[in-house]
Amino acid sequence: MLLDGATSLDKFCEQHDICRATAYREIASGRLTANKIGRKTIIxxxxxxxxxxSLPKFGTDRGNVAA
Known part of the structure; x- marks a missing residue:
């Protein structure tokens, strides 16, 4: 662990089963906030x-609500 309550981008991706490209898209969109320590990106x-x-709830995308 880098800082109390912080993790590297690679560990974040591993923990949430997403690829780095998806994480960077989420950061670029503003949905995920990241910080830098030197060259390392942390979450x-x-x-x-x-x-x-902030992620959509299962069954609620496109206005369709699961019954």
């Missing part, structure tokens, strides 16, 4: 939680 625990909570 705080708070940023990871906020990102997860």
């Amino acid at each position: 705080t625990k708070a940023a990871a939680k906020a990102w997860l909570e």
Whole structure:
């Protein structure tokens, strides 16, 4: 662990089963907040939680709500 409550981008991707390209797209879109320590990109625990909570709920995409 880099900082208390922070993880590297690679570990974040591994933990959430996404590729680095997806993570960088999420960062570019503003849905995921990342910080830099030198050349290393880190994700705080708070940023990871906020990102997860911002994802669409299963069955609610395109306005279709699962019954």
